[in-house]
Structures are given as structure tokens and as C-alpha cells.
Amino acid sequence: MRGIITVVGIDKVGIIAEVCTLLAKNQINILDISQTITGGYFHMMMIVNMENSIQEFHQVSDALDALGNQLGLQIKLQHEDIFQSMHRI
Amino acid sequence: MVNLNEVQETNRMIEEENLDVRTITMGISLLDCAHSDCSTFQRKIYDKITKKAENLVKAGEEIQKKFGVPIVNKRISVTPVSICSAACDHADFPAIAQTLDKAAAEVGVNFIGGFSALVQKGMTPTDEALIESIPEALGNTQNVCGSVNVGSSRSGINMDAVRILGERILDLAYVTRHEDSIGCAKLVVFCNAPEDNPFMAGAFHGVGEADTIINVGVSGPGVVKKALESVKGQNFEILSETIKKTAFKITRVGQLVALEASKMLDVPFGIIDLSLAPTPAVGDSIAEIFEEMGLECAGAPGTTAALALLNDQVKKGGLMASSFVGGLSGAFIPVSEDHGMIEAVEKGSLTLEKLEAMTCVCSVGLDMIAIPGDTPAASISGIIADEMAIGMINSKTTAVRIIPVHGKAVGDRVEFGGLLGYAPIMPVNRFSSYDFIKRGGRIPAPVHSYKN
Numbered sequence: 001m002r003g004i005i006t007v008v009g010i011d012k013v014g015i016i017a018e019v020c021t022l023l024a025k026n027q028i029n030i031l032d033i034s035q036t037i038t039g040g041y042f043h044m045m046m047i048v049n050m051e052n053s054i055q056e057f058h059q060v061s062d063a064l065d066a067l068g069n070q071l072g073l074q075i076k077l078q079h080e081d082i083f084q085s086m087h088r089i
Numbered sequence: 090m091v092n093l094n095e096v097q098e099t100n101r102m103i104e105e106e107n108l109d110v111r112t113i114t115m116g117i118s119l120l121d122c123a124h125s126d127c128s129t130f131q132r133k134i135y136d137k138i139t140k141k142a143e144n145l146v147k148a149g150e151e152i153q154k155k156f157g158v159p160i161v162n163k164r165i166s167v168t169p170v171s172i173c174s175a176a177c178d179h180a181d182f183p184a185i186a187q188t189l190d191k192a193a194a195e196v197g198v199n200f201i202g203g204f205s206a207l208v209q210k211g212m213t214p215t216d217e218a219l220i221e222s223i224p225e226a227l228g229n230t231q232n233v234c235g236s237v238n239v240g241s242s243r244s245g246i247n248m249d250a251v252r253i254l255g256e257r258i259l260d261l262a263y264v265t266r267h268e269d270s271i272g273c274a275k276l277v278v279f280c281n282a283p284e285d286n287p288f289m290a291g292a293f294h295g296v297g298e299a300d301t302i303i304n305v306g307v308s309g310p311g312v313v314k315k316a317l318e319s320v321k322g323q324n325f326e327i328l329s330e331t332i333k334k335t336a337f338k339i340t341r342v343g344q345l346v347a348l349e350a351s352k353m354l355d356v357p358f359g360i361i362d363l364s365l366a367p368t369p370a371v372g373d374s375i376a377e378i379f380e381e382m383g384l385e386c387a388g389a390p391g392t393t394a395a396l397a398l399l400n401d402q403v404k405k406g407g408l409m410a411s412s413f414v415g416g417l418s419g420a421f422i423p424v425s426e427d428h429g430m431i432e433a434v435e436k437g438s439l440t441l442e443k444l445e446a447m448t449c450v451c452s453v454g455l456d457m458i459a460i461p462g463d464t465p466a467a468s469i470s471g472i473i474a475d476e477m478a479i480g481m482i483n484s485k486t487t488a489v490r491i492i493p494v495h496g497k498a499v500g501d502r503v504e505f506g507g508l509l510g511y512a513p514i515m516p517v518n519r520f521s522s523y524d525f526i527k528r529g530g531r532i533p534a535p536v537h538s539y540k541n
Contacts, residue, residue, distance in 0.1 A: 004096055034093045045093045058154050076100070078157035083091040085345040086099050086338045089409075 001050045002031070002080040003057070005064065009073030011042040019046070019075065022067055026060055027052045042073075047080070103158055107311035107373040108339065110346045111366050112162040113149050114287030116294035116302040116359060117141050119173040119203075127177040131188040134173075138165060138192040138201070141301050141356075146197040148353045152346055160346065165193060166292035166304075167203035171219040180215060182222035183229065190230040202292035204235035207282070210244040210531070220250065223257045228264030228272045234290035240280035240477035242484040246532040248474065254278055255470030255526065259493055262462060266495035269503040273492040274457060278473050280480030280487045285360045286416040291453075291488060302359035303351045304416065307343030308366040309335075311373045313399075317381040328382065329402045336363060336406025344411045362416030363407035364452060365399070367427035369510035375399075375420055376429025387430055388439030396420060397450035417486060419452020425505055425512035426457050434513050441472075441515050449479050454488035459503050459512040462495040469493060471522030474532075482535050 005023075007015060016033075023030060028048050035044040053060060061077040068075030102108035122133035142165050149163040167173075167189070174180040186204055193201040204226060206216040219226075220237060227235050237254060240246035258273055265272035277291035284295020287304035294302075316335040320327050340363045351358035367374045375396075376387035382395045400419040407414055422444065424430045433439035441458065448454045454476050460469075473489045480487030494503050497514050504511045 004091065006096055006100060032090065036093065043093065043097065045096050047090065058151070061154060076157055079155045080091065081345055082156040082158060082342060083095055083099055085341040087091065087095040 003048050003050050003077050004080050004083060005046040005048060006076045006078075007042065007044040007068070007073055009042055009071070011037055011040055015042060015071065015073065016044070018067060018071060019064070022063060023048060026054045028060065100157070102309070102312045106309070106315045107368070107370060108309045108342070109159040109161050110305060110343055111308040112164050112287050112306040113145070113160060113346065113350050114164040114166055114292055114304045114306065115142050115145050115354070115356065116166045116285065116298055116304060118294055118298065118300045119168040120296070123173055123176040125176055125178050127174070127179055127181050127184070130174060130177055131185060134167070135188050135192045138167065138189070139195050142196040142198065144354060148350055151353065152349050155349070156345065158342055158346070162200070163198050164287070164289060164292065165196070165198050165201045166287070166294045167201065168294050168296065169203055169205035169207055171206035171213070171216045172296060175213065175215045180218060182219050183225045186226035186230045186233045189233045193232040198232070200232050200234050200289045202234040202236070202289050203294060204233050205237060205293045207238045208247050208250045209238050209241040210247065212247070212250060220253055220257060223276060224260035224264045224272070227275050228261055234275045234292065236277040236279055236282065236291045236293060238279040238282040239473070240481050242281060242481050242538050243534055245534040246280070246474065246477045246481055248526070248532055249529050251470050251473050251477065252526050252529065254473060255466040258469055258491065259466050262493045262495050269497070269505060270462070270492050270494045271505055271509070274490065274505060274509055276490065278489045280477040281485060283416050283486055287362050288364060288366065288417060290490060298359070299357055301356045303347060303354065303356050304359040304362065305343050305347035305350070306362040306364060306366065306416065307339050308364060309339040310365045310367050310375050310378060312339060313365060314372070314374070314377045314381050317378065325398070329398060332399060332402035333406035336403040337410045339363065340407040340410035358413070360413045360415030361407070361411045363403060363411070363414060363418045364416070365403060365420045367421065367423065368508055369426060369428050371428060374427045374429035375422055376427055376433055380429065386436060386438040387433035388443050392443065393446050393450060396422065396447050400451055417452045421453055421456060422447055422451045423457035424515070425459065425510040426508060428510070431510065431512060434515060441517060445475060445479070448476060448487055449483060453486060454480070456488065456490050457492070457509065457512065458490070459492045459494050459497070459514050460517050461498045461514055462493050463498070464493045464517050465521070465523070467521065467523040467526040468517055470526040472517070474526070478532070
């Protein structure tokens with residue numbers, strides 16, 4: 001099962017490192033990363049493989065949410081299907 | 090593989106444009122609960138509802154977390170109570186409504202629909218008793234919604250039921266007078282009522298349905314409005330195309346959620362209702378869509394055409410997105426639940442008569458309209474009869490959810506709170522319908538109903 005992680009907020013040092021560390025601890029593999037910075041705002045999207053995740057989907061989601069609060073960013077984990085459904089026929 | 094732009098577009102719809110799944114509604118058949126003893130019947134319906142819907146709210150919350158899309162309401166619809174209680178020797182309808190209320194509270198849903206009767210051609214003694222009990226039953230419960238289907242394109246209009254309902258609506262307004270007659274917001278009078286509608290207050294579980302099903306209602310007026318901002322001044326073909334594409338995307342989210350809920354609860358998926366259902370929040374309004382289309386205010390000349398286009402394109406986009414579209418599917422035009430519609434009434438742009446015209450092309454009917462508390466019962470019945478005639482002749486669903494607010498007059502305003510919003514009291518034509526309504530009997534079905 002694949003998840004999409006989005007990170008939005010003001011750019012600063014170590015955002016990717018923090019997110020990747022959390023994912024690595026959970027055995028979640030990153031398949032793709034893309035990012036843009038517009039007007040100092042950091043937009044990142046990661047496609048991750050959750051198959052071997054140690055924690056449940058909702059637990060990882062809560063952990064990322066908490067990390068976002070700690071870093072002053074918005075971090076969301078969503079199941080890939082919502083984007084596939086909406087944008088693919 | 091999904092790309093960053095697509096992810097951003099979806100999340101912008103959710104976070105900024107109020108895209109949500111308005112309701113996951115579990116339809117539950119109560120036919121197998123029929124019993125000659127009313128207490129036993131009540132125990133059986135309580136047990137069945139609380140067992141079948143045990144995990145409904147939890148599943149809704151889990152799906153919300155999984156996809157990151159808000160699921161605003163979790164609700165239940167049941168077999169019309171007048172049908173499943175017909176076997177009772179002495180059906181105590183207020184007590185049955187209390188039982189439904191308790192069952193809804195137990196499983197944590199905010200509404201349970203189905204305190205209903207289908208009387209388009211005639212009333213059984215049970216139907217009559219249920220209709221008579223409406224003021225007490227809906228007036229003294231919190232979560233129970235009721236509906237009465239009084240007309241259809243096949244059967245015509247049951248004018249006896251229309252007459253009685255005018256009176257009972259006034260009684261219900263009186264019973265709930267200390268809460269601005271809010272009881273009337275929980276009662277819908279229908280023509281051609283759909284049997285799989287997930288939206289309240291008119292939801293019930295039709296007799297042709299499976300034992301238990303999941304129906305989902307999606308919404309997103311804000312998303313449509315935002316999309317139209319990008320085609321300002323362009324022609325109607327482009328306008329239509331933009332609405333259609335947006336409706337497709339919204340419906341796909343609903344379809345995904347419905348299938349997921351169906352899987353999690355092990356209950357078959359019924360339909361997606363792809364309605365644009367406004368809320369009182371700014372940015373979640375049908376009236377704002379009209380303004381974006383180029384009308385100064387909802388109600389201005391051209392509003393009916395704008396609504397016709399909107400309703401049709403929403404259906405076309407949605408039909409491509411799901412094979413099982415049902416319920417009401419289209420644009421809702423409630424007054425109190427849409428801040429833009431409220432403003433249009435307050436500015437004098439939108440009248441009851443214009444709303445009636447708009448219901449010829451919208452997906453439902455006269456919805457959440459507050460009128461003076463001293464409106465005669467025959468006038469309320471007249472309003473219902475007009476609306477039912479529109480549905481009957483045009484082979485579409487029409488409905489009336491009207492609130493004669495006890496003690497209030499034109500110029501006053503009522504606060505219903507929450508998703509129901511607030512409403513200015515709208516004037517009603519003061520000429521009498523009394524002798525017309527008093528006739529009784531049935532209005533025959535229209536000639537084009539004879540299709541066999």
C-alpha cells in the first residue's frame with residue numbers, strides 16, 4: 001500500500017531529514033520525492049511504500065502530524081487512492 | 090504515478106474549498122422486525138439498528154484519517170416506519186420515534202431518517218396514524234427525521250394527505266415553538282421520493298433495497314465556485330465543461346469513500362448521491378456559484394437557467410465517475426443553509442415564487458424556507474400541492490421542507506444553528522387556497538405517465 005506525504009510550510013534546515021528519519025524508523029521506504037519552493041514556502045510530496053511499516057497507517061499519520069507541529073509545518077499522510085481516484089480514469 | 094500538482098489540487102479542494110463527503114448513510118431494512126406487539130417491535134428495531142450500525146461512526150472516522158477528506162456526517166435511514174409497523178395491533182408512533190432516537194444516540198449518528206409514509210395513491214390506517222403522530226413524534230425527539238411521499242408521476246397527488254400535512258406542519262411548528270419551530274426542519278413532503286437518498290431530512294430505506302446498504306452523499310459547492318473563477322467571462326460551453334470536470338472529481342472521492350466504507354463494514358454499496366449541498370459557511374454556497382456565473386445576486390433574471398445548467402452538468406460529470414448514481418443528485422437550493430441565499434432573500438432579490446420556479450430544474454425543492462407562523466394550513470397545503478405538481482408533471486423529485494415559525498412574522502429572523510443556519514421569514518401570498526384544498530381526493534396522474 002502506498003501513501004502520499006505532503007509537507008507545507010516555511011522552508012528551513014532539516015525538514016527532509018526529520019521526515020526521513022521518522023519514516024526510516026518505521027521501515028517505510030520512500031519511492032519518490034518532489035518539491036517546490038514558492039515565495040519561501042516549502043511544498044514537498046513523497047510517495048512512500050507502507051507495506052513493511054512497523055506502525056499502523058493511522059499511527060504513522062499521527063506521528064507525522066505531531067512532527068509537523070513540532071517543526072511548525074503541516075505534514076499529512078494520505079492513502080494514494082484518493083489522488084488516483086480523482087485524477088485518473 | 091500521481092504528481093505534485095494533482096496532490097496540491099486535491100488538498101486545496103479539501104482545505105480551502107470545503108470539499109467533503111457530506112454523509113455516509115447506512116440504510117437498514119426493518120421489515121424483519123414486524124411484530125403484532127408494539128413493545129416487541131420496538132425492541133427488535135432497537136437491537137437491529139444498534140447491531141448493524143455499531144461500527145458506522147468508527148468506520149467513518151477511520152476513512153477520514155486514511156484519505157484525509159472530512160466525512161461530516163454518519164447517518165442511518167430505515168424502512169418507512171408506517172410499513173414496518175403495520176403489523177402492530179396498536180402502533181404507538183411517538184414511542185417508536187423515541188426508540189429510533191435512542192438507537193441513533195447509542196451508535197453516535199446525528200440523524201436517523203425513515204419516520205415516513207408512502208401515501209401517493211392512498212393511506213392505510215397505519216399511514217394515517219403515523220401522519221397524525223408527526224407533531225408529537227418529531228417534536229419530542231432530537232435525531233429522528235420524517236418524510237411523507239404524497240405524489241408521484243405514476244399515481245398523481247394524494248390531496249387528502251396534502252391537506253392533512255398542512256395542518257400537521259403547523260402543529261409541529263407549535264410543539265417546537267420554543268426552538269423557533271425547528272421540528273419542521275426534520276420533516277419533508279415529497280413527490281417521487283427516491284428510495285436510496287442518503288441526505289436528511291428525507292432519507293429512508295426503500296422496500297426494494299437490500300437488508301443493509303451504504304449510500305454516500307458528496308458535496309462541494311465551494312470547489313465548483315473556485316473552478317469557475319478560472320473561466321470568468323468565457324462562454325457557456327466552457328462554463329459547462331468546467332462544472333462537469335469538477336463534478337467528476339468530487340464524485341470520484343465519494344465513490345472511493347463509499348467502496349471503502351462498504352468493505353470495512355461488510356455491507357453492500359448502494360449509490361453515490363452527487364449533490365451540491367451548501368452549508369452556512371462562506372465558500373460553501375450555491376448562491377456564490379450563481380454570482381460567479383455572472384448574476385449579481387441569486388434570484389436575478391437568469392437564475393433558473395444558471396441552476397438548470399449547473400444541475401445538469403453536475404449529473405453529467407458525476408455519471409462518468411460512478412456507475413451507481415442515485416438519491417437526489419444535483420444542486421440543493423435551501424435558503425437557511427446557504428449564506429448567499431439568505432442574503433439574496435434579505436436584499437429582496439429572491440422570493441418564494443422565484444424559488445418555486447427554480448425547483449423545476451433543481452434536484453429537490455422548496456427547502457428550509459421560514460414563513461410567518463400565522464400562515465393558514467390551507468396555504469401551506471397549497472404550497473405543497475404546487476411543488477408536488479411540478480414533480481409529478483416533470484417526472485422529477487420535488488420536496489417541501491417549510492417552517493411556519495410560531496410567533497414570527499415577515500421582517501423577523503430565525504436561528505436554527507449548526508448546519509441548518511438562519512433564515513429571514515419570507516412572505517407568503519395572502520390570498521386563500523382554502524376551498525381548493527378542502528375538495529379532497531386525488532389529482533389524477535398526468536397523461537405521460539401511461540407508458541406501459
